[in-house]
Amino acid sequence: MHMFHHRHGDHGRFYLVTVHIAFGVLIAGTLALVFGYVFMLLWNALLPELFTVHPVTYWQSVGLLLLARILTGGLGHGRGRRWHPGRHKGMGAWKEYDAWWKEVGEKSFSSYACKDKGDGEARG
Numbered sequence: 720m721h722m723f724h725h726r727h728g729d730h731g732r733f734y735l736v737t738v739h740i741a742f743g744v745l746i747a748g749t750l751a752l753v754f755g756y757v758f759m760l761l762w763n764a765l766l767p768e769l770f771t772v773h774p775v776t777y778w779q780s781v782g783l784l785l786l787a788r789i790l791t792g793g794l795g796h797g798r799g800r801r802w803h804p805g806r807h808k809g810m811g812a813w814k815e816y817d818a819w820w821k822e823v824g825e826k827s828f829s830s831y832a833c834k835d836k837g838d839g840e841a842r843g
Contacts, residue, residue: 755781 761782766772775783 751781751784754784758784 753825755777758776759777762783763818767774
């Protein structure tokens with residue numbers, strides 16, 4: 720009886736994942752249709768008059784959006800490029816820099832600046 724229940728749970732999980740995937744594809748398709756249409760409207764309202772380019776069709780606007788996406792960020796959905804709280808140190812990075820500057824950076828810069836200033840006076 721326990722094994723039957725386990726299989727039934729896997730079947731329910733499979734169904735749930737399938738529904739989520741189908742819903743995601745439906746949403747993505749709807750957004751593509753809407754963005755393509757809005758892009759077409761904006762292009763045809765602005766660019767032909769401003770830059771004397773030809774109006775575009777709906778499918779040309781979808782193609783332009785796809786081309787722009789490929790050229791600016793690939794076809795992935797952005798993993799690795801988005802900000803995540805654990806990935807960036809935020810203000811902690813500035814605190815580390817300030818500590819480094821007080822310990823090492825300021826002395827090194829002063830030494831370099833004095834050396835450069837001294838070389839310039841010796842030549843002048």
